[in-house]
Amino acid sequence: MSVFAALCVEAPSTLLGGLYWLSWACFMSNAILRLAACVTKPPQATEHTDPLTSASNENLPHYSVIVALYKEADIVPQLLKAMLDLDYPRDRLEILFALKEDDHATIAAFRAQRLPGYVKIIEVPDGFPRIKPRALNHALGLATGDLVVIYDAEDRPRADQLREAARAFARGSPMLACIQAPLRPVDATSFIGRRFA
Numbered sequence: 001m002s003v004f005a006a007l008c009v010e011a012p013s014t015l016l017g018g019l020y021w022l023s024w025a026c027f028m029s030n031a032i033l034r035l036a037a038c039v040t041k042p043p044q045a046t047e048h049t050d051p052l053t054s055a056s057n058e059n060l061p062h063y064s065v066i067v068a069l070y071k072e073a074d075i076v077p078q079l080l081k082a083m084l085d086l087d088y089p090r091d092r093l094e095i096l097f098a099l100k101e102d103d104h105a106t107i108a109a110f111r112a113q114r115l116p117g118y119v120k121i122i123e124v125p126d127g128f129p130r131i132k133p134r135a136l137n138h139a140l141g142l143a144t145g146d147l148v149v150i151y152d153a154e155d156r157p158r159a160d161q162l163r164e165a166a167r168a169f170a171r172g173s174p175m176l177a178c179i180q181a182p183l184r185p186v187d188a189t190s191f192i193g194r195r196f197a
Helices: 002-010 012-039 073-084 104-111 132-140 161-171 191-196
Strands: 063-069 093-100 119-124 147-151
Touching: 063 073, 063 132, 063 161, 073 104, 073 119, 093 104, 093 132, 104 119, 119 132, 147 161
Parallel strands: 063 093, 063 147, 093 119
Antiparallel strands: none
């Protein structure tokens, strides 16, 4: 520290010059590393058996998909279609729609649909606080899956998203507890939507 103080007093131009060249060296090292990353071929993937696709469906985890919504009766058909389009064995999948018991319009919209056996309507009792996490917690207590997925009512997940997440969990660390899917707006026309996309 005393050397630095002495340089500040006795030779400030030498100190500034040294700091300049040190910064330049750091910047160039970073640039060279990035250039090397651009021109280096990625390692070839080794062939290995995928336990999630090599045999039958019993290798796949059981999923509980939970969607909480309130006063959104008008989007029920498209939401139900998005959930039914998920490419996953039906005997290893349950879809739980958590609806507040006083949301009669949305409940009626679901009852008007032909729901397969793995799709269930959960009526969340009225209580405090009246927020979505409370509805999700209520549904979570009834979920039976090995893995739990939470979607918003507006989400349109890729059909293979559940398989991809199951594969990531199977290959990941035992400490891996949560995976966030990429969020891509369907119609990103607003300024914020374009930034988000």
